[in-house]
Amino acid sequence: MKILIAADLHIGANKFKTTDEKWAEPLEELVRYAIDNKVDMVAIAGDLFHHRRPTTWASEFVHRYLGLLEAFDIEVVGADGNHDDGVAADTVSATWHLNGRWASKKIVRHQENLDLNIVLMPWVTPQAYSAKSEWTLQEQLEWAQSMALAAIKEQIIPSAKNVLIGHAMVSYAGGTELAHSPNLQWAGKDVVFDYDALAKNFDAVFLGHVHDPEQLGYVGSSQPTDWGDADQVKRFVVLDTSDMSTESIPYKSALKLLDANEDTQLDAGAIHYDIARYRQDVPAGAEPSPEAVAEIRENLSKAADVVESVEINVERVVAQRVATETPLAAMVPVDAVDAYLRHTSVDPKLAKGVREKFQTVLESAK
DSSP states (O other): OEEEEEOOOOBTOOGGGOOHHHHHHHHHHHHHHHHHTTOSEEEEOSOSBSSSSOOHHHHHHHHHHHHHHHHTTOEEEEEOOTTTOOSSTTOOOTTTTOOSEEEOSSOEEEEEETTEEEEEEOOOOGGGGTOOTTSOHHHHHHHHHHHHHHHHHHHOOTTSEEEEEEEOEEEOOOOOSOOOOGGGOOSTTOOEEEHHHHHHHSSEEEEESSOOTTSTTBOOOSSOOSGGGTTOOOEEEEEETTTTEEEEEEOSSSOOEEEEOTTOOOOTTSOOEEEEEEEEEEOTTOOOOHHHHHHHHHHHHHHEEEEEEEEEEEOOOOOOOOOOSSOGGGSOHHHHHHHHHHHTTOOHHHHHHHHHHHHHHHHHHO
8 A cells, every 4th residue: 555645835925925736736736646656645744725724725735636536536634733623622723624544633533444443643732631720831832742642642552554644743852651751841831752762663654734844754845945945855755555654746846946056056057946035154355346236136036936035144243342431532543442352352562553553653643
């Protein structure tokens, strides 16, 4: 059996001022891949949508393409992420209208057959586990974690291959047991799980939430969401359950970002980028001319469809204050120069030369 696993598509986010269609292309791409390569199942590890109340366009786009999978007998499963979740226990999530097996609020088992067990873990919030409002946030998070861990244990089938697909924050604490970990609770308002313990209790773990695919356990997002993602290769994963091997498939439709500076070598025949920016730090007085800046922008426009910005950051010269009993402004000029030279620990020979030169300037100004 082959399972295609994607995460953090954030349909509707439209970063970098791109269009709905351009931003959502990776979903269309993975659906086409699943159909062309006869994948058996597509699983979404959370944050399919960017907003808990997605636009009509976003809802219809997702419904259409996931529905296309079902038309080709490709099963769809998923778990809500923090962007999909309606937060309160009685609210409806963004994925409510989708067919297939979806985990909202609570962890559920999707047993494909006697040999394969898929556990779907949505974003864990205290509200989903009836934490008491009078408790502190720490107490609520600890309660939610302990309840979620108990639910995970209940869903594991020892005789089967167990695969965890979910949306969570993890820490690499080196644990072996699915046990309550109070020291892992705080990451903003996130419940944090011990990845090592999860990995030792499952045959494979695929998570959403952290967008970096190089972080252990995370699939990664389908699009770069800020300039820190400029060098990341966005991808989805295909799991072959016969031998539990995985293959990472780069998205061809992910936005390509060029984060350029004075050392960037642009090759007109190489990669064409969707969006580019240029940043350079220069000392005061060494700013490039307007013509040079215009040439930088022109070169970027040849390499990318959109030039977001060209920033020349001039180093600020910070005045150094010298603390003396008598304010420098109240001293005679030569004494003020002496005080400054002592404060800055200038070499005595150099200080003597500076003092004599200053005295000469003063004499000539009389």
